[in-house]
Amino acid sequence: MTGFHLDARVLAAYVEDRLAEVDAWSVEAHLDRCGACRSGIALDASGVRLVQTVGMVFGSRLPAQGRVRRATRWRRIRVLVGGGPAARGAWLLAVAVTGLLAAAVAVVPAVIPPWLLLLIAPALPVLGTAASYGPRTDPLHELVAGTPHGGLRIVLWRTLAVLAVTAPVAVLAGAAAGTGTPGMWLLPCVGLTALTLAFGSLVEPAHAALLVAGLWAVVVLAPMGGVTVVVSSGPVWLVVTAVAAALMYARREHVGRRAA
Amino acid sequence: MTTVSVEGLRVSYGKRVVLDGLDLELGPGVHGLLGPNGAGKTTLTRVLATVLRPDRGDVRLLGHRIDDHSGLRQARRRLGYLPQTFGFYPRFTVREFVEYFAWLKEMPPARIPLAVDRAIERVGLLDRADDRMKQLSGGMLRRAGIAQAIVNDPRLLLLDEPTAGLDPEQRVQFRALLREVGLDVVVLVSTHLVEDVVAACTRVSVVDGGRLVFTGLPDELIGTGGDSDSGDSPIERGYTAVLRGARTAPR
Numbered sequence: 478m479t480g481f482h483l484d485a486r487v488l489a490a491y492v493e494d495r496l497a498e499v500d501a502w503s504v505e506a507h508l509d510r511c512g513a514c515r516s517g518i519a520l521d522a523s524g525v526r527l528v529q530t531v532g533m534v535f536g537s538r539l540p541a542q543g544r545v546r547r548a549t550r551w552r553r554i555r556v557l558v559g560g561g562p563a564a565r566g567a568w569l570l571a572v573a574v575t576g577l578l579a580a581a582v583a584v585v586p587a588v589i590p591p592w593l594l595l596l597i598a599p600a601l602p603v604l605g606t607a608a609s610y611g612p613r614t615d616p617l618h619e620l621v622a623g624t625p626h627g628g629l630r631i632v633l634w635r636t637l638a639v640l641a642v643t644a645p646v647a648v649l650a651g652a653a654a655g656t657g658t659p660g661m662w663l664l665p666c667v668g669l670t671a672l673t674l675a676f677g678s679l680v681e682p683a684h685a686a687l688l689v690a691g692l693w694a695v696v697v698l699a700p701m702g703g704v705t706v707v708v709s710s711g712p713v714w715l716v717v718t719a720v721a722a723a724l725m726y727a728r729r730e731h732v733g734r735r736a737a
Numbered sequence: 738m739t740t741v742s743v744e745g746l747r748v749s750y751g752k753r754v755v756l757d758g759l760d761l762e763l764g765p766g767v768h769g770l771l772g773p774n775g776a777g778k779t780t781l782t783r784v785l786a787t788v789l790r791p792d793r794g795d796v797r798l799l800g801h802r803i804d805d806h807s808g809l810r811q812a813r814r815r816l817g818y819l820p821q822t823f824g825f826y827p828r829f830t831v832r833e834f835v836e837y838f839a840w841l842k843e844m845p846p847a848r849i850p851l852a853v854d855r856a857i858e859r860v861g862l863l864d865r866a867d868d869r870m871k872q873l874s875g876g877m878l879r880r881a882g883i884a885q886a887i888v889n890d891p892r893l894l895l896l897d898e899p900t901a902g903l904d905p906e907q908r909v910q911f912r913a914l915l916r917e918v919g920l921d922v923v924v925l926v927s928t929h930l931v932e933d934v935v936a937a938c939t940r941v942s943v944v945d946g947g948r949l950v951f952t953g954l955p956d957e958l959i960g961t962g963g964d965s966d967s968g969d970s971p972i973e974r975g976y977t978a979v980l981r982g983a984r985t986a987p988r
């Protein structure tokens with residue numbers, strides 16, 4: 478990175494070893510720093526062989542690579558899903574809370590009303606997703622947000638990680654509570670998560686989760702018997718999920734990318 | 738060849754306007770971004786890192802418009818970014834940390850293991866590569882951050898206060914790395930250390946009050962300073978002269 482470059486004739490003289498030793502030294506000092514002039518050197522066959530030999534000798538002297546992890550597809554999934562301890566924390570919270578609730582309902586059904594379980598179990602992935610992405614909860618958010626896999630793609634990886642753990646727990650909790658078929662619990666679970674991601678393209682994911690959790694609480698606690706409405710409305714959840722997924726796809730580059 | 742082009746950039750946080758009508762063109766080389774605290778250096782870097790969406794303005798990175806989905810993704814693959822402050826996952830080792838970003842930057846899988854080691858080697862952390870991040874000192878964390886920024890051989894490298902927390906010897910090594918990286922890519926180094934600019938930068942820009950008030954060679958910045966300007970070195974005098982000129986000129 479210097480202001481001047483070597484004359485082509487000087488370079489040619491250097492390659493043919495026609496320069497005085499002092500001049501050759503200063504040419505080499507310049508070549509060390511200047512890629513443009515380095516690329517101007519034309520080597521003959523013996524020169525190319527020499528460079529290759531020297532490269533091999535130096536390469537074999539490099540310290541051995543540490544634990545090499547081959548970049549397989551499984552490695553990719555492991556790294557991307559396991560990436561956020563924030564996501565791992567959300568798993569633990571989700572599993573612990575839902576598990577405790579399910580156990581409590583099974584042991585003493587009278588203590589915990591089913592509506593409380595309905596309020597919490599499907600909303601857990603929502604909170605888990607929000608907790609695993611965003612400037613407040615992800616210590617690497619600033620770095621992750623500027624990568625091509627940041628935004629929606631990494632949010633989806635982390636949602637998958639959260640859903641993988643919370644959805645079975647929600648199903649189990651539903652079975653324990655005896656409210657509707659266990660599969661019915663999965664639909665609101667997926668629907669609410671999709672809604673969170675869709676809103677996450679408009680506001681911060683954490684705010685989106687609060688919004689969705691609030692809406693959910695209103696529906697469940699509504700005086701006209703929200704529990705029965707939710708449990709018997711499978712098609713509605715499919716529609717909600719589909720609409721949310723469409724919105725999410727349309728605004729995919731905006732998820733997790735805040736406007737100034 | 739221009740690889741970064743910014744036109745009429747405006748960014749505000751709520752009612753406070755941070756950048757207003759900023760134009761910037763960058764080609765290959767190491768560019769220093771100087772400015773007082775709060776001038777908008779970090780905001781500009783975050784816009785170029787595609788982390789912050791501007792209110793207004795045309796931003797082109799490596800020939801891609803960043804308001805276009807596929808262009809944004811293409812540009813991000815060739816981008817390296819080191820923020821002023823960043824956290825870490827305490828249980829990650831240095832190698833896992835850098836590998837995580839290699840995957841996030843969608844590098845070809847076959848290249849990842851070697852690229853990870855090479856990046857760690859370039860910042861001089863190879864002997865600590867299998868240590869957990871929480872065992873590293875502040876300067877080592879910063880070097881790990883630089884390693885994740887260069888792992889994908891970026892064509893645009895954005896470094897926000899990269900020398901903060903480095904000791905003098907590491908700072909010298911870091912400048913050598915900068916000069917090496919800057920041979921054929923665009924490097925933007927935001928700093929408030931004027932001596933970093935003299936030692937490592939081929940061009941320098943000064944931001945003040947949300948506008949670009951100077952851009953040129955370090956020697957030209959030195960040339961703007963007179964004996965009456967405050968500062969301990971010629972470039973510091975040039976820097977204060979540029980700021981004074983920008984503040985007295987009618988806006």
